[in-house]
Amino acid sequence: MDIGFSAEEMRFREQCRDWLHANIPAEIRPLDAADAIDFDKHWQRQLFDAGWAGINWPTDYGGRGLSIVQQVIWLEEYAKAHAPWIGANFVGINHGGPTLILNASEEQKAFHLPQILKGEAIWCQGFSEPGAGSDLAGIQTRGRIDGDELVINGSKIWTSFAHVADWQELVLRTEDGSRRHAGLSWVICDMHAPGITIRPIRKMSGQTEFAEVFYDDVRIPLNNVVGGLGNGWKVAMSTLSFERGTGFIADQVKQSEEISELISKARANGMINNDHIADQLAQMRAEVAALRAMTYRNISEVVRTGQPGPEASIIRLFTAELGQRLERMAVLLLGEVILDFAYGDDNAVHDYLRGFASTIAGGTAQIQRDIIGERLLGLPKSR
Amino acid sequence: MDLTPDEDQMALQTATNDWCRAHMPLAEARSRPEGLWPQLEMMGWVGMTAPAMDLDHPTEALVFAELGRFLAPVALLSSAVAARWTKFDGKVALALAGTDNIRLFDSHNATHALGLFDANIGSVNIDADCETRRSLDLSTSIAHLQSNPPVETINDPRAGLHLQLLVAAFSVGCADAARDMAADYATLRQQYDRPIGWFQSLKHICSDMAVRAAVARSQLYYAACALQAGESDAAFHVTAAKRLADQAALDNGRANIQVHGGIGMTDEASPHLCLKRAHLLQFLAPAESRILLADSP
Numbered sequence: 001m002d003i004g005f006s007a008e009e010m011r012f013r014e015q016c017r018d019w020l021h022a023n024i025p026a027e028i029r030p031l032d033a034a035d036a037i038d039f040d041k042h043w044q045r046q047l048f049d050a051g052w053a054g055i056n057w058p059t060d061y062g063g064r065g066l067s068i069v070q071q072v073i074w075l076e077e078y079a080k081a082h083a084p085w086i087g088a089n090f091v092g093i094n095h096g097g098p099t100l101i102l103n104a105s106e107e108q109k110a111f112h113l114p115q116i117l118k119g120e121a122i123w124c125q126g127f128s129e130p131g132a133g134s135d136l137a138g139i140q141t142r143g144r145i146d147g148d149e150l151v152i153n154g155s156k157i158w159t160s161f162a163h164v165a166d167w168q169e170l171v172l173r174t175e176d177g178s179r180r181h182a183g184l185s186w187v188i189c190d191m192h193a194p195g196i197t198i199r200p201i202r203k204m205s206g207q208t209e210f211a212e213v214f215y216d217d218v219r220i221p222l223n224n225v226v227g228g229l230g231n232g233w234k235v236a237m238s239t240l241s242f243e244r245g246t247g248f249i250a251d252q253v254k255q256s257e258e259i260s261e262l263i264s265k266a267r268a269n270g271m272i273n274n275d276h277i278a279d280q281l282a283q284m285r286a287e288v289a290a291l292r293a294m295t296y297r298n299i300s301e302v303v304r305t306g307q308p309g310p311e312a313s314i315i316r317l318f319t320a321e322l323g324q325r326l327e328r329m330a331v332l333l334l335g336e337v338i339l340d341f342a343y344g345d346d347n348a349v350h351d352y353l354r355g356f357a358s359t360i361a362g363g364t365a366q367i368q369r370d371i372i373g374e375r376l377l378g379l380p381k382s383r
Numbered sequence: 384m385d386l387t388p389d390e391d392q393m394a395l396q397t398a399t400n401d402w403c404r405a406h407m408p409l410a411e412a413r414s415r416p417e418g419l420w421p422q423l424e425m426m427g428w429v430g431m432t433a434p435a436m437d438l439d440h441p442t443e444a445l446v447f448a449e450l451g452r453f454l455a456p457v458a459l460l461s462s463a464v465a466a467r468w469t470k471f472d473g474k475v476a477l478a479l480a481g482t483d484n485i486r487l488f489d490s491h492n493a494t495h496a497l498g499l500f501d502a503n504i505g506s507v508n509i510d511a512d513c514e515t516r517r518s519l520d521l522s523t524s525i526a527h528l529q530s531n532p533p534v535e536t537i538n539d540p541r542a543g544l545h546l547q548l549l550v551a552a553f554s555v556g557c558a559d560a561a562r563d564m565a566a567d568y569a570t571l572r573q574q575y576d577r578p579i580g581w582f583q584s585l586k587h588i589c590s591d592m593a594v595r596a597a598v599a600r601s602q603l604y605y606a607a608c609a610l611q612a613g614e615s616d617a618a619f620h621v622t623a624a625k626r627l628a629d630q631a632a633l634d635n636g637r638a639n640i641q642v643h644g645g646i647g648m649t650d651e652a653s654p655h656l657c658l659k660r661a662h663l664l665q666f667l668a669p670a671e672s673r674i675l676l677a678d679s680p
Contacts, residue, residue, distance in 0.1 A: 001385055001386055001387070001388065001389070001392070001441040001604055001607070001608050002384065002385060002441075002608050002611075002612065003384055003386070003605060003608040003609060003612065003614075004384065004612060005384055009384075069384060263676055263678075264678075272676070278672060278676065279672060281675075281676060282626070282672040282675035282676050283626070283675075285623070285675045285676065286602070286622075286623035286626045286627050286670075286675055287598065287627065289602060289605070289619070289620060289623045290598045290599070290601050290602035290605075290623065290624075290627055291598070291601075292605070293386065293601035293602045293604060293605035294597060294598060294601035294602075296384060296386045296601075296605070297386040297387060297601050297604065299384075300384070300385045300386045300387040301387055303385070304385075304387055311597050314593065314594050314597045314598075317594060318594055318597075318598060366583070366587070368590075369583075369586065369587040369590040369591070370583065370586065370587075370590075372590040372593050372594065373566075373580070373586035373587065373589050373590040373593075374586075376590075376593050377562075377566040377580075377589050377590070377593055378566065378570065379566060379569055379570060379578075379580035379581070379586050379589060380570065380577070380578050380580055380581045381581075382581050382582070382583055382586065
């Protein structure tokens with residue numbers, strides 16, 4: 001075991017740092033998805049042109065074909081440099097793209113992956129429904145086969161970036177009378193197709209980022225099914241372990257910057273003299289370090305075996321809850337200043353309100369605990 | 384960068400675990416036989432940290448976490464640091480310096496004791512007529528040195544970090560043991576015609592135990608590597624590892640008792656052994672918040 005990086009990796013780290021230092025936009029990324037879309041697309045294109053998009057994606061589809069360790073180094077330097085969040089490109093880069101790489105046909109990959117990397121195509125996720133949240137297998141949105149097309153009816157909700165997206169990873173029921181995990185398919189849905197209505201939803205932070213999506217006889221070619229009809233659950237799950245393991249590195253590095261800033265602030269305003277606050281800060285400093293160690297362990301596991309270890313779900317849960325505790329501490333240190341918050345402010349209060357998502361989106365903390373108990377500890381399945 | 388054990392390390396881990404399971408079961412930690420220590424010496428776990436053995440800290444941490452999982456004698460900690468940093472070999476008792484006395488653990492048949500004295504590792508002679516009795520941690524005897532014996536100190540901060548790292552490894556093992564005991568019981572014990580681990584209220588207690596153990600173990604590995612490489616922030620990482628490992632051992636120790644219900648409160652069941660061990664370990668080379676809050680760790 002060792003924590004050192006090779007000479008080549010260290011050179012790569014320097015290149016990342018130098019480029020970021022010279023190219024990070026001076027402009028602040030707007031909060032609302034609709035206002036930020038031009039910014040997001042432009043920044044992604046800039047990343048692509050300089051060779052920083054898809055560092056460990058296959059070269060055939062516009063990636064660089066480098067190692068996952070180099071991808072991690074890039075993300076570490078990205079967060080350290082306070083580079084802007086990739087925003088609307090998040091789903092394509094972190095979820096849709098990796099799912100296509102693992103499951104899609106050559107034709108699908110060749111068409112979509114380069115567009116994702118260049119920021120030309122924005123993706124959104126269509127998993128949750130009003131009646132299928134934690135119980136995702138309760139999906140009711142239906143796709144009826146009509147010739148070489150699917151005719152889609154139903155609705156999805158909590159779809160981030162739906163109103164600015166071009167494509168959607170849509171999981172829906174394609175077999176009549178099928179139940180639960182069977183009879184689902186993972187489909188590339190054209191968000192500009194006739195019959196789609198999008199109703200953006202404002203969050204309690206004031207930000208309008210996610211939306212409800214309605215499908216009314218939307219026609220999508222059968223060719224857009226990924227991984228075969230009826231295999232939707234398998235395809236959807238194939239990238240969940242990825243998301244749970246390495247999809248959160250930028251967040252983690254950001255947390256290590258944040259805890260240092262919080263300690264400085266607490267020292268400056270004297271609140272560090274409160275033993276309870278000092279103890280929490282010390283605790284979180286240790287936990288942030290441990291989170292990085294846990295991520296390194298997980299990456300090492302990927303390098304060694306090609307797969308993230310079963311502890312990836314622990315990383316996911318721990319990152320989310322630690323992030324929320326950091327956000328709570330930031331607000332605590334602000335004191336009554338939080339009462340001055342107004343919709344549109346981009347500050348610690350906004351992050352605190354927005355951060356409630358991290359233990360809800362992509363599987364609630366409670367579902368994550370079920371998974372840890374059942375898959376890691378072998379406890380009986382409750383559902 | 385690689386934070387997973389390699390094949391040799393995994394083999395050593397497995398061998399340690401197998402031996403402990405067969406010869407040093409956790410349940411017997413309530414009363415360890417006198418013959419155990421000579422066996423530990425024979426197996427090489429007492430002298431393995433001697434400079435001539437050239438064992439790296441990550442491998443040590445892995446082995447000590449396995450030993451800690453079976454609540455191995457705490458004199459292994461002091462003896463390991465003594466073998467690396469002093470002229471003593473063989474059994475060295477563990478010393479815990481308080482404000483007005485020194486507590487000695489596992490002092491049977493030992494002529495010296497080692498522990499932290501202020502910030503440094505130091506050793507003292509043990510009086511032949513030192514009176515011993517059972518400690519809170521039933522696996523070890525405790526004795527109080529009332530006099531102020533001369534302390535021979537080692538002026539190298541790495542010695543103190545070495546002890547802190549090994550204690551953290553013991554705590555990680557202790558946290559693992561409590562987690563596994565709880566998960567096993569939650570699978571076996573039936574109420575309402577099903578295993579209690581079926582209920583989310585119990586399942587989630589166990590999941591949180593798994594999270595704490597994984598967090599602590601990850602930081603232990605990182606700290607061991609940082610100490611091995613002589614990194615400038617090694618003290619920070621070892622301190623963080625000790626804090627998280629202590630917490631995991633204590634919190635898992637308590638949670639394990641809750642999962643066991645009534646039987647968990649008894650002397651005959653094993654959960655209290657883990658909790659009591661965790662309480663002993665928390666006082667050994669404790670993690671200082673000052674180091675965790677420093678400007679540039």
